[in-house]
Amino acid sequence: MEALKESEADLVVYLHPSNAKCSNDAILSSLSSLLFTYSETFEGVVLAYDPNICSKLAKILPGIHPYFGVKLKARLLLFNPTPNMxxxxxxxxxxxxxxxxxxxxxxxxxxxxxxxxxxxxxxxxxxxxxxxxxxxxxxxxxxxxxxxxxxxxxxxxxxxxxxxxxxxxxxxxxxxxxxxxEWSQADSTTKKRKSGEGEAEKPEDGRLMMKRETSSPKNDKQAKKSKKRRKEHS
Missing domain, CATH: 2.40.50.140 (Nucleic acid-binding proteins)
Known part of the structure; x- marks a missing residue:
């Protein structure tokens, strides 16, 4: 399907300290929140992911609740239909x-x-x-x-x-x-037939015009004889 594409992304997932002992589950849960939503960052709807944690070392963020960030790489399957696809x-x-x-x-x-x-x-x-x-x-x-x-x-x-x-x-x-x-040939034949009919109409109209504008010498002589007879009888 044209609208499907794969993308590789470098991500940082921020986890609460309570998830320190089960960080893998917390990472998967965080990634799951992206599913079936449109992401402007990735320019598509996230349908699936395949994460790869780069390091077990995490960066602790300062604050009241010191979250820690885990770096990872992920392959994403995205859905992004555009016009004419x-x-x-x-x-x-x-x-x-x-x-x-x-x-x-x-x-x-x-x-x-x-x-x-x-x-x-x-x-x-x-x-x-x-x-x-x-x-x-x-x-x-x-x-x-x-x-x-x-x-x-x-x-x-x-x-x-x-x-x-x-x-x-x-x-x-x-x-x-x-x-x-079958349908490709049928469509082609139909187009050729329509094209042929359009071309045939032009010479046919031309011939009709020629017939209306011209008359044969034989017909002219007969018309003159008929006119002469009418004068003699009168």
Whole structure:
């Protein structure tokens, strides 16, 4: 997934003197407080950590309660979705106006109807709401589908994602992976057909204009003969 990245950080964890005998547990507890929150320092939501204590020596801080600081290195797994990135999430709810999904089990994603490609049509099948592709009938989006969508925006405070299904490579990830060549060729053929129709209209219009502006000599002679006969009879 594009939004996931690893980062190595040099940290100092400050512990209360009461934790001197169980410093390892206190360090892990302090790091756990970072999980599933957005950190401006690391520019992402912390999903996991792997600490490595550099030294058993700690620096005691002066004060009423002399805290001590422990230096350590940690590998962090961060989640930071940015616009146009591709994400995958499990669909949990479908309505005529929206699709709701959960990404990595903790972040909610919302896709409004205005961000759903017109090729997808909302239907109710066997009492369940689904979105079905008009051009590929087997391409369906329903509850439980692993959805591939593009990021529009990310709310760092509530970890909420606004997504889009406008791009060609979005939809059911299972169907897209199985039919990659099929939908790519179909889209290419459709674009070529539309392009060809647009080019064909121009010469056709030109020929019509030519027919309206020109007349053959044979037709001119027949018109003159008809006019002459009408004068003789009169």
């Amino acid at each position: 591709l994400l995958e999430g499990e669909v949990v709810k479908i309505t005529p106006q929206s699709i709701h999904a959960v990404v990595l089990g903790f972040s909610s994603a919302f896709i409004a109807d205005e961000d759903i490609w017109d090729d997808f049509k909302h239907k109710i099948k066997r009492g369940k709401e689904v979105y079905v592709s008009r051009s590929h009938k087997k391409h369906k989006i329903e509850v439980g589908t692993i959805l591939r969508f593009a990021v529009k925006s990310f709310d760092e405070e509530i970890l909420h994602i606004s997504g889009s299904l406008v791009a060609d490579h979005t939809g059911s990830s299972q169907w897209l992976d199985k039919n990659l060549n």
